[in-house]
Amino acid sequence: MTGPAPLPPELTPTALAQDWRRLDPRMLLVHPVIEAGRYLPLLIAVFFFGGTTRSNGQGSYWSVVVLIIVMARATLLWVTTRYRITATQIELRRGLLRRRTLTAALDRVRTVDVTAHALHRVLGLAKVSVGTGVSDRSGRGGLVLDGLTASSAASLRADLLHRGQPPPRAGEHSPAAVAPRSSDTAIPAADGRSTDTEDVIVTLRPAWIRFAPFTLSGAVTVVAVAGFGWRLINESGIEPERFGILRYLVPRLRRLPTWRLAVEAGLGIAAVIAIASTAGYVLAFWHFRLTRHTGGTLHVSRGLLTTRATSVEERRLRGAGLSEPALLRVAHGARVTAVATGLRVGRGAERGGTVLLPPAPRSVAVDVAGAVIGSRAPFVARLRRHGPAATQRRWTRALAAAAPVAVVGGAVTGRLAGWELGLAVAAAVVAGAALLARDRAAALGHETVDGFLVTQSGSVDRRRIALAADGTIGFVWERSFFQRRAGLVTLTATTAAGRQFYRVLDVDPAEAARIVTTLRPGLIEALLETTPHMVPSASVEPTLPAATPIVEAVQRGAESSAGAGSGEGT
């Protein structure tokens, strides 16, 4: 890191070096509402059950007391929280009794997230989360400034990310097929500074919402809401059959035959999930925009009610992933995620900051992924197949896992509903496993192209990952007992980015060696041997005492004893 970049007037080091600042006072309006929302179940519980049996109406008083406590806590949160930005670090202090000071060195800042939910936006505020990579992973509370004005949040983000950086590696990002609509609009820095230009890589088209029902992202929400509703009905002792449409519906449904009820319920649930998924898609990805800035960052902004802006330094980017879950594949859709150091991998791409493209047409996804990493080849290249042994392993594994399920499921169903149905269940399980095995085998593939390791696998959650060769750190060859028998190896490239490791499943050992020598020339050449085949030897030759000198000049071939393949029987 060279000297600090010019900070905006209100953030110059001299002005701020000693000053501890509070968050925006308008947060006094936000915190209580948020906190009250968080304690809403408690408030409701107190309101209804606070007075318990005899004292009628006492509950409402108690709920007022609880509300006051919650409000006081929220106010305290604002009073006790202070932050400051010095020339070298950003510090956050909070807590009344247990004071905590969080510190992050400015040159370690890797990602900056600006989030604004509906209430924030009404008041013109935003929340800034600063990611420093390491602390993200260890799971401790990160550095979050909840409640800056939207404009100072934006300029803070720009400053944190563009501090004294060299311009982006020139020529590395060739204009991709997406035809970046070069618009010279400045990023929305409120004070009118326009040192920063941006290239729009992609923006959301409303037509892409058609992919939302294929994501099943709504299923979780629907299940949660249904579970909550079910409990509420049970606890409150309300009989839902007596109310509204249900009074009319329930007796009708009761008269239907079981299979029709099952079909109709299935369709109904599918429809509800599709609607929820669509709503979720719109809420999360409306106004989605992926841009590249001259400062060397990728910038994602999105959201209908809660807006979210994530910035990733391009020098932290180690690749990208094209993700095609089974359902989305049916609709010819895909999404794109980033593989970057310091960017957490959340559950589901929407949760983490890693999403570079929401579910969209596959061709667009390929273009975006290509534009992000500067090469389209990894996502269009024909992949090398893994061969019949790898295919057989997919089948063996799927069927071995399905067999007990089929037997138990079939037996239980047969016992309860007749042997025909039991047999049908068992057959369905086996058929499902076969479909899965076939699709998983078809997915397997890898290639080394344009300085990237490309690996693809999976059926229900198929992914093609492109990992830059210089992003790989080490390699792991895994061989289970059965893989050794099949003459296969799973090669894992370890990396500091994304999920930390990416696998090439079940490849020929020679191909694994070829991958590594292509990605990192010089790393393993001295450790290779040439044998006609993997010679499995049951006995291990008792050579080499344990305490030989450690580092020798390794001469290739000179000491490679042909029988020393892997020392285990087959």
Added chain:
Amino acid sequence: MKPAGAATDLREPRHRVSRRAVPYWTVKALGRWIVGGAIGALLLMVFVPDTGWRIGVASVVAVIAVIHLVVMPRWRFAVHRWELTDIAVYTQSGWFAQERRIAPISRVQTVDRERGPLEQLFGLANVTVTTASAAGPVRIEALDLATAAELVERVTSTAEISEGDAT
């Protein structure tokens, strides 16, 4: 680059671990079997009322334990190997499932040598070499002390030369 048709794989790392690794792994596994066996026995007493069943289950577990204690350490010793070149740390480990790991010296972040009570009893040390990847630590178990010290020294002095934050 390589002669076509010839299958090329990694050769094994050069060095075996200390011979005392076999008793070390045996005692370590024995400790786990004793703890697991005690818990299992407790569960048997609570959930299985029939004495015949109790004896049956217990003897099956005991036979598996003895086979494991005899086979596993020797198999492990046959597999576990390591090597340090000027470029990389290279290890082979496991028994039923095996793995080989390579970490470039230039990407090494820390080198730990650790000795628990059991390791001290056998005069052994475990060395762990970590990189910036959370999935990438290379661990060499059961080295004798002199070898471990020399290894740590070598890796440290080589890794110091490398630059950058190694991500």
